[in-house]
Structure formats: C-alpha cells, structure tokens
Amino acid sequence: MKVFPLMLLLTNILFISCKEDCTGTQKEIQSLMKDWYKKKISFPNATEILMDSTVMNSINTNTNNQSSNNFMVVHFFTADCDKCVNELLKIQSSLAKISKDANIDFKFIASAPTKIYVLDAIKKIKFPYPIYYEKHYYSFKTMNKLPLSDDLYNTMLINKSQEVVLFGAFYDNKKAERLFFKAIECGL
Numbered sequence: 001m002k003v004f005p006l007m008l009l010l011t012n013i014l015f016i017s018c019k020e021d022c023t024g025t026q027k028e029i030q031s032l033m034k035d036w037y038k039k040k041i042s043f044p045n046a047t048e049i050l051m052d053s054t055v056m057n058s059i060n061t062n063t064n065n066q067s068s069n070n071f072m073v074v075h076f077f078t079a080d081c082d083k084c085v086n087e088l089l090k091i092q093s094s095l096a097k098i099s100k101d102a103n104i105d106f107k108f109i110a111s112a113p114t115k116i117y118v119l120d121a122i123k124k125i126k127f128p129y130p131i132y133y134e135k136h137y138y139s140f141k142t143m144n145k146l147p148l149s150d151d152l153y154n155t156m157l158i159n160k161s162q163e164v165v166l167f168g169a170f171y172d173n174k175k176a177e178r179l180f181f182k183a184i185e186c187g188l
Contacts (some may be wrong), residue, residue, distance in 0.1 A: 022186035029166055029179060029188065038163040041074070041156070043109075044144050046135040050115060052122045056122065071165070071184055072105040075155045077141055079112035079133075084154075085121040087171070091155075092127065094171035104184065109140050157183060 024120055030037050075091060077084040088108070098104060108131045110118045118133045138148060146153040157166045157180055165183050168176030 002013075022182075023138040024181065024186070025182045025186055026188050029183060032179075033166065035163070036164050036167065038159075038165070041158055041164055043107075043132075044134045044136065044143060046139070047109070047114065047132040048135065049130045050110075050118050050122060050133050051130045052126060062123070069103045070160050070187065071103065072107055072158050072162075073155070073170070073180075074107045074109065076109045076111070076146075077154060079110045079117040079121045085125065087169075088121070088127050089125055090171045092129075094177075102110050109134055111138050111140070113137060123141060154164045159188075 075088075077087060079085060079094070095106065095107070106129060108127075108129055110131045110133050112118050112120070115133045118131055123125070132136060140146075141148050141153070151169070152167055155167065155169050156164055157170075159165055165188055166176070166179055168179070170177045170180040
C-alpha cells in the first residue's frame with residue numbers, strides 16, 4: 001500500500017512540471033511574437049487549388065479556410081522564386097516527422113504572376129500536397145499586413161480560431177522547430 005501514495009506523488013510532480021514547462025513555453029512565445037501573438041489571420045477568397053494528382057498524399061491538408069483540427073501550419077511562398085520553391089522540399093521532409101494523428105492541418109499558399117509558375121513548381125518537385133494559388137499577387141501577406149520581403153513571416157502556426165501562435169521556419173531552424181512542437185503539445 002505504500003507504493004500507491006508514492007505513485008500519486010510522482011504523478012503530481014510530473015503533471016506540475018509539464019504545466020510549468022508549458023507556461024514557460026507560452027511566455028517565451030509571447031515574448032518573441034509581441035503584438036503578433038494571437039492576432040487573427042485571414043485567407044484570400046480568390047484562390048485556386050492546384051496539385052499534382054499523380055503524387056497526392058493523405059496528410060491533413062485543409063481545403064477550406066476553417067481548420068477542423070486544433071492547429072494549422074500555413075506556409076506562403078512565391079512560385080517564381082527558385083529558392084522559395086526549393087524550401088518546399090525541406091518542408092516536405094519535415095512533415096514526414098509529424099504524425100498523421102497530430103491534429104494539425106497544412107495549408108500552402110503560392111503567389112506568382114500566373115499559375116503556370118505554381119504548376120511548374122509542383123511538377124518539378126513532385127509536391128504531394130494541394131497548393132492554394134492566390135489569384136491576386138501577394139494578397140495573403142498584404143491583407144494580413146505581413147512584411148512582404150521578410151521570410152520570417154512565410155511560415156506560421158495558427159490555432160483553431162485562426163490566430164497566430166508562432167512564426168518561423170520550423171523545417172530549417174531548431175529553435176523554431178522546438179517551439180512549434182512544444183506549442184502544439186501544450187495546446188497554446
């Protein structure tokens with residue numbers, strides 16, 4: 001019978017430790033994000049979904065603006081930029097690490113002068129996820145008042161209420177990756 005109180009005590013210590021860790025993570029994220037933390041994000045209405053049907057994957061890709069899951073990773077890129085298109089390969093390999101039951105949707109938004117650039121990018125890298133081609137160049141960044149030339153704002157984690165939790169290239173930055181996964185784990 002002496003084992004039960006000890007197990008109960010260890011469980012409480014673990015719970016309190018995890019709760020404090022999540023509180024620390026939230027404070028760190030709020031400090032980094034400043035005014036952007038929990039700011040509502042909008043998506044352009046004038047979009048067209050483009051994909052390479054020969055490599056379609058079953059990962060959670062949201063086909064509307066409202067997430068059915070607790071979180072959505074949104075990545076914006078310009079399809080007429082080779083560096084930006086090649087980032088999709090890094091993202092694709094990072095997404096392989098995420099469990100399909102992780103309760104996360106993914107939304108890829110492409111901007112380009114014409115959709116031919118987006119279709120070429122999809123074919124070139126055989127990108128298996130739907131891409132939302134915004135018909136008005138840079139409309140996603142413009143409507144959300146995101147800096148156009150700052151890549152930091154290209155990838156974000158948003159919650160179910162379409163509020164920004166975190167910006168950053170989780171696929172290319174260890175600190176961003178740690179914060180992304182911790183924010184998801186803690187349900188921030």
